Amino acid sequence: MDLQLVWFILIVVLFTGFFFLEGFDYGVGILLPFAAKNDIERRMFINSIGPVWDGNEVWMITAGGAMFAAFPHVYATMFSMFYMALFLMLLGLIVRGVAFEFRGQYNSSSWRSLWDYMIFIGSILPAFLWGVAVTNLMKGFMINSDKIYMGTFWDLLSIYTIIGGITFALVFAFHGVTYLSLKLDKKSVVMPRLRLVGTCLGGTAAIFYLICMAFTYTNTDMYKSSLSLGLMLFAAIVFVLAVIARRQNSCGWAFIGSSLAIALTTAGVFVGLFPRILISTMNPAWSLTITNASSSPYTLSIMTVAAVIFVPIVLIYQIWVYWIFRKRITAKDLEY
Amino acid sequence: MDVITLSRLQFAITTIYHYLFIPISLGLSILVAILSTIYLKNGNMAYKRLAKLFGKLFIVSFAMGVVTGIVQEFHFGMNWSEYSRFMGDIFGAPLALEALTAFFLESVFLGVWIFGENRLPKKIHCLSIWLVAFGSNLSSYWILVANSFMQHPVGYVINNGRAEMTNFLALLTNPYVYGQFAHVLTSGITTAGILVVSVSAYKLLCGENVEIFKKGIKIGAIYAVIGLFAVMGTGHLHTQYIGHNQPMKLASMEALWNNADPAPFTLYATIDTKKQKNTNVIEVPYALSFMLNNKPSGEVKGIKALQLQDQKKYGYYNYIPNVELLFWSFRIMLGLGMLMLAMMLITLYLVWKKRLSEYNTRWLRLLVWSIVLPFITNTVGWYIAEGGRQPWMVEGLQKVADAVSQNITSTEVWISLIGFTVVYALLAVAAIFVSVRIIKKDVTAEEGGGL
Numbered sequence: 001m002d003l004q005l006v007w008f009i010l011i012v013v014l015f016t017g018f019f020f021l022e023g024f025d026y027g028v029g030i031l032l033p034f035a036a037k038n039d040i041e042r043r044m045f046i047n048s049i050g051p052v053w054d055g056n057e058v059w060m061i062t063a064g065g066a067m068f069a070a071f072p073h074v075y076a077t078m079f080s081m082f083y084m085a086l087f088l089m090l091l092g093l094i095v096r097g098v099a100f101e102f103r104g105q106y107n108s109s110s111w112r113s114l115w116d117y118m119i120f121i122g123s124i125l126p127a128f129l130w131g132v133a134v135t136n137l138m139k140g141f142m143i144n145s146d147k148i149y150m151g152t153f154w155d156l157l158s159i160y161t162i163i164g165g166i167t168f169a170l171v172f173a174f175h176g177v178t179y180l181s182l183k184l185d186k187k188s189v190v191m192p193r194l195r196l197v198g199t200c201l202g203g204t205a206a207i208f209y210l211i212c213m214a215f216t217y218t219n220t221d222m223y224k225s226s227l228s229l230g231l232m233l234f235a236a237i238v239f240v241l242a243v244i245a246r247r248q249n250s251c252g253w254a255f256i257g258s259s260l261a262i263a264l265t266t267a268g269v270f271v272g273l274f275p276r277i278l279i280s281t282m283n284p285a286w287s288l289t290i291t292n293a294s295s296s297p298y299t300l301s302i303m304t305v306a307a308v309i310f311v312p313i314v315l316i317y318q319i320w321v322y323w324i325f326r327k328r329i330t331a332k333d334l335e336y
Numbered sequence: 337m338d339v340i341t342l343s344r345l346q347f348a349i350t351t352i353y354h355y356l357f358i359p360i361s362l363g364l365s366i367l368v369a370i371l372s373t374i375y376l377k378n379g380n381m382a383y384k385r386l387a388k389l390f391g392k393l394f395i396v397s398f399a400m401g402v403v404t405g406i407v408q409e410f411h412f413g414m415n416w417s418e419y420s421r422f423m424g425d426i427f428g429a430p431l432a433l434e435a436l437t438a439f440f441l442e443s444v445f446l447g448v449w450i451f452g453e454n455r456l457p458k459k460i461h462c463l464s465i466w467l468v469a470f471g472s473n474l475s476s477y478w479i480l481v482a483n484s485f486m487q488h489p490v491g492y493v494i495n496n497g498r499a500e501m502t503n504f505l506a507l508l509t510n511p512y513v514y515g516q517f518a519h520v521l522t523s524g525i526t527t528a529g530i531l532v533v534s535v536s537a538y539k540l541l542c543g544e545n546v547e548i549f550k551k552g553i554k555i556g557a558i559y560a561v562i563g564l565f566a567v568m569g570t571g572h573l574h575t576q577y578i579g580h581n582q583p584m585k586l587a588s589m590e591a592l593w594n595n596a597d598p599a600p601f602t603l604y605a606t607i608d609t610k611k612q613k614n615t616n617v618i619e620v621p622y623a624l625s626f627m628l629n630n631k632p633s634g635e636v637k638g639i640k641a642l643q644l645q646d647q648k649k650y651g652y653y654n655y656i657p658n659v660e661l662l663f664w665s666f667r668i669m670l671g672l673g674m675l676m677l678a679m680m681l682i683t684l685y686l687v688w689k690k691r692l693s694e695y696n697t698r699w700l701r702l703l704v705w706s707i708v709l710p711f712i713t714n715t716v717g718w719y720i721a722e723g724g725r726q727p728w729m730v731e732g733l734q735k736v737a738d739a740v741s742q743n744i745t746s747t748e749v750w751i752s753l754i755g756f757t758v759v760y761a762l763l764a765v766a767a768i769f770v771s772v773r774i775i776k777k778d779v780t781a782e783e784g785g786g787l
Contacts, residue, residue, distance in 0.1 A: 051447035054402070058440050064409055065432035072424020079413020079420075080741040086414055087752040090407050091759055097403035098763060101395055105770045147421075149743045295425045296500040303429055310436045314444075321444055324455060 003300040004290040007070035008277070010307060012270045014066055016263050018059035019130075023262050025053045027176015029096065029123025030169065033116050035177075035197050039109070041190055042116060044329050046100065048183040051325045053100065055318055057093070069303050073147050073293035074277045081141060081149035082133060085156065089129045096122025124169055131168025134269060135161040135212070138220040140279030145286050147293070160215045167212045170205035171239070175258040177201060178242065181251035185330040195249065202243030209236055222272030231268030235261045340740050342749040343415040346756065350411065351722075352715055353760050354404040359714050360397040362476055362521060363528025365469035367559055368394055372462045382548045385779040386555070390532060391449075391465070392774045398446065398472075400767055407756065415749065419729055419739035426492055426501045427482050434478035442471030473524075477517050484513040486730045487721070488581055499733060512581070515574030516721070522566035523717065527710040529560025530676065533683065535775055537703035540694045545779055553692065553703075557683045564677045571673075572627070578724075579628040579636070582731065584646070584655060585724035587639045590624060591663040597635035599624035603667075607660045612640060650732070657726040665716035665723070672713045679706055 028049050036042040049056075068075040079086060095118040103115035139160065142151040177198040184190055213232055216222055223229040242257025273279070277293060280286035294300065337345075371387035374380070409431060412420050420427070445467040452461055485492075491506030492499045501507065536552030539545065579586045587593075591605055593612045601623030605614035622632035637645075639656055646655040683703065686692035692699070725731055729739040 047451075051451040052444075054447055055440060055444035058435060058443050061406060061409060061439060062432065062435035064413075065428065065435045067428075068409075068412070068420065068424055069428030069432040072420055072428055075413045075424060075428070076417035076420040076741075079410060080415075080417040080743055083414050083741075083744050083748050084751070086410055087748075087755060090410060091755060093406055094403040094759060094763070097406075098399050098766070101399040102766060102770050105392075105396075106773050146742075153748070295428065296495070298504075299425045299429055299501045302501070302504045303432060306433055306436060314436065314440045318440070318444055321448055324448070324452060 003297060003304060004070075004294045006304060007066070007294070007300060008270075008274065008290045010311075011063060011066055011070065012267065014059060014063040015270070016266045018056075018063055019262050019266050020259055021052075021056035021059055022126075023172045023175040023258075024179035025049050025056050025176075026123040026127040027172045027174065028180060029119045029176075030127065030173045031176050031180070031197065032123075033113075033120050035180075035193060036190065039112060040331050041188075042112075043104075044184055044188070044190070044331060045180065046103070046119070047329050048180055050100070052318075052321060054097075055321065057097070066303075070295055070300060071277060071288075071290070071293045072295060074288050077143065077147050077149060077278055077288060077293075081151075082156070084153045085129050085132065089126045092122040092125035092129075094122075096126075127169040127172045128165040131165035132156065132161045134168070135164030135216075135219075137278070138216060138222050138269060138272060140220070140281040140287075142282055143278060143280035143286055143288070144282060147286070147288060150282070158219075160212075160219045163208065163212050163215060167205065167208040170201060170208055171258070171262065174198065174202045174205045174243070174246075175262060178246060178251065178255040178258045181246065182255055183329055185328050188331070195246065198246040198254070199243065202239075202246060206236070206240050206243055209239060220272070222269070225272050225274075228268045228272035231264050231271060235264035235268060238264065337746065339744060339746050339749055340737055342746055342753055343740055343744075344736065346415065346749060346753045347411060348722075349753070350404065350407050350756055350760070352718070353764075354401065354408055355714060355718055356711055357397040357401040357404065358476065359520075359524040359527035359710065360531060361394065361401050361472050362524030363526070363559075363563065364390060364394045364397065364531065365465070365472045366525070367528050367532065367555075369462070369465045369469045371555070372465055376458060376462050382551055385545070385548055386532075386552055389535070389774065389779050393531070393535070393771055395446070395450065396767055396771055396774070398442075400763065402443070403763075404760070414752075415741055415744065416729075416739050417741040419734065422498045422734050422739070423485075423730060424498075426485055426499055426507065429501065429504070430478045430482040430507070434475050438471045438475035438478060440471075442468045442475065445471065473521060476520055476524075477513075480513050480517045480520060481507060481510065483721075484510045484516055486728075487516075487725055488512040489730055489733055494733070499730070511577060515570060515577050518570035519567060519574055519717075522563050522570055523710070523714055525563030526560050526567050526676065527563075527714065529556045529558075529563050530680070530706055530710050532556030533560060533680070534704050534707035537700040538775065539779075541697060541700050541704065543694050546694050548779065550687075550692070553683065554687050557680045557687065560680045561677070561684060564673065564680060568673060568677070571669075576628050582724065583637050584639070584642045584657070585662075585720075586628075587637060587642055588657050588659045588662045588724060589666040589720060590636075591659050592624070592636060592638045593640055594638040595635060595641050596638065597625070598622045598633045599628075599636035601627065602663075605663070607663060609656075609659050653727065653735070655727060657724055662720060662724055665719045668716045669713055669720065672709050676706065676709050676713070679703070 028045055032042060032045050036045045099115040099118040099122060103112055136156055141149055142155065144150050177194055181194050213236060238257050239261035242254045242261060245257055246254035275289045275291070276287040277290060278288040368387050368391045371383050371390070375383035375387060445464040449461065449464040449468060452464065485507060488510060489499070490510050491501060491503030493502050533553055533556035536549040536556055539549040540553070575586070590602060591607050591614055592599060593614070598621070600619040600621045602614070602617060602619045604616070604618040606616045607614050624636055625634045626632045628634060628636060639659065643655050647653065683692065686699070727735050727737070729736045
């Protein structure tokens with residue numbers, strides 16, 4: 001198989017992994033100040049992702065690095081195009097990353113609630129911005145023949161892309177609810193609350209998801225690929241089923257559903273883009289594709305060998321870590 | 337200010353800030369792993385307590401290193417996208433490999449180490465911190481592979497207007513990376529050793545757990561002395577290498593305007609960059625030639641000759657970096673290195689003679705403050721490496737001015753520059769606050785499991 005195609009698929013895999021893992025991670029962060037009422041509950045929330053969030057975040061760093069290595073033109077055009085959005089996302093990730101470590105080091109309620117809100121901001125801001133970014137990717141950009149973005153920051157914001165942002169934040173929040181439902185003590189007082197939050201959030205998220213799908217029809221050419229349309233419709237159905245499952249207290253099914261919905265949507269977006277990665281709205285021929293934006297065959301082959309060796313190793317030890325920390329978290333075993 | 341100057345300023349600020357935390361992570365992860373292993377072997381609680389205290393400080397610096405590190409990865413695309421286009425074929429691979437081979441390892445196993453103490457067999461728990469230490473240091477190797485290409489390009493061809501990789505092995509074994517990696521690794525060991533000495537000295541001043549922190553001072557000082565000897569040795573070899581491969585950097589570090597044979601080492605000079613000459617010079621004859629060639633002779637090329645040579649090769653341009661800053665940075669680096677070595681040797685002497693106790697307050701206070709020394713040294717050290725390659729982004733291949741993004745505005749860079757600076761400043765306050773809280777806590781006060 002063509003190495004450029006291999007790397008396109010690998011980057012889809014990395015983004016799927018990233019949205020799946022950081023999805024519930026961001027979700028827990030978004031819910032933190034609202035669904036958890038006191039310090040003990042908040043610590044339970046944080047501990048549910050404590051051992052793993054850092055490893056989850058590396059999926060994004062790896063996706064960025066892989067983009068740089070395999071499709072340097074995409075990396076260059078996209079990152080300079082999203083300059084302000086990435087700046088905001090970085091601020092979010094910075095405060096989030098330190099908040100997890102700083103929060104527990106000082107026993108004062110105002111100190112802790114400061115970092116709780118930092119975790120919230122650092123979770124909802126990237127979640128929203130990823131939604132804006134993905135809808136923009138589907139919509140396309142004013143990219144000229146030199147692969148340089150000609151628009152401004154404001155061109156990246158439209159009703160469609162903002163709805164995309166809200167949808168992502170809501171879907172991730174629901175994904176977080178389903179994750180917490182599996183990770184927290186069944187007898188905890190949080191459990192009934194998670195059910196209620198799940199129903200309300202999940203319902204709203206499903207409505208936004210469908211609106212976003214409709215806008216995708218009017219704003220993009222994604223559905224020219226019937227596979228892309230099929231994947232996204234399937235994702236929507238699975239998502240609705242997940243919301244129902246969460247309401248019925250079938251937490252395992254709810255989590256499988258929200259995970260599957262995220263994976264299917266990611267796949268649907270990339271299938272619709274293929275073989276383009278960045279669409280030029282100025283001239284289709286100026287789009288960045290897997291052929292005109294890629295690295296040399298030599299670099300791609302080196303990277304492929306490395307990926308074949310290391311991706312399985314990383315997956316094995318990351319799954320192992322989830323296995324070690326598989327036990328539900330009770331108020332008794334809070335650790336700092 | 338234009339986009340280039342602002343982007344350079346932003347990169348400089350974020351990199352320097354990032355590199356305040358990296359040496360601690362590099363050196364401290366190994367030291368904490370060593371302490372944990374000793375505890376595992378002999379069961380002495382003192383080592384466990386030291387491992388816990390410094391483990392917590394490691395976590396703070398690791399978190400700061402990670403969040404500021406993500407900014408660095410994104411920077412290349414955001415501010416330096418023309419560089420990314422030109423160099424992506426070569427530069428992206430080590431970054432991706434860093435994430436794949438090192439970054440996952442350290443992040444995942446740090447989580448295991450922090451939360452796994454009561455859930456895992458002791459040996460596996462100890463192994464996890466070793467994996468973190470290995471990952472952290474491997475991570476720095478990959479980054480330095482990328483950086484070394486900018487200093488000394490190898491294993492590439494220029495094709496379709498961009499650099500393409502032709503020999504990956506050459507990239508990994510770039511002679512520049514040996515010197516730089518060894519220098520960075522050992523400066524990390526030095527920084528961590530002095531941090532341990534400084535914190536232990538503070539705890540002795542408080543008269544708290546005297547026996548534990550006497551051990552701390554001893555271990556820290558030994559670690560720092562090993563680091564210092566190694567950092568000086570590797571620095572010496574690396575300077576020799578630079579002398580032959582980046583002559584402009586070396587001549588600027590020495591403010592050597594004219595060719596000289598034998599070349600003296602200048603201790604002090606008033607540098608006039610406009611007239612390109614030095615006054616009020618205090619120098620050691622033969623010393624520079626000796627440093628570079630291991631014998632008191634051998635020509636060292638001066639800045640003026642190198643400028644002419646570069647103009648002939650690359651066209652009319654100013655190829656001279658900031659001579660005054662480089663000259664003084666190099667002297668600060670050498671001077672503080674020797675000062676640290678002297679302080680650590682004296683400390684070890686006092687420990688050996690059993691004359692270092694909690695009553696030795698004057699020396700202990702000095703040791704507490706010695707913590708600023710490695711940070712200054714690390715910062716000027718990186719300034720020499722990066723400032724010395726100006727005006728090149730990639731030595732001989734791409735100038736900084738050609739590397740900047742085409743579509744970003746100075747307003748955007750102003751906003752991000754101010755944003756990062758303000759957030760970094762606030763984080764510095766928070767990180768110091770948190771670290772002081774950690775240090776002040778009684779290490780024998782038992783809390784629930786975990787770290």
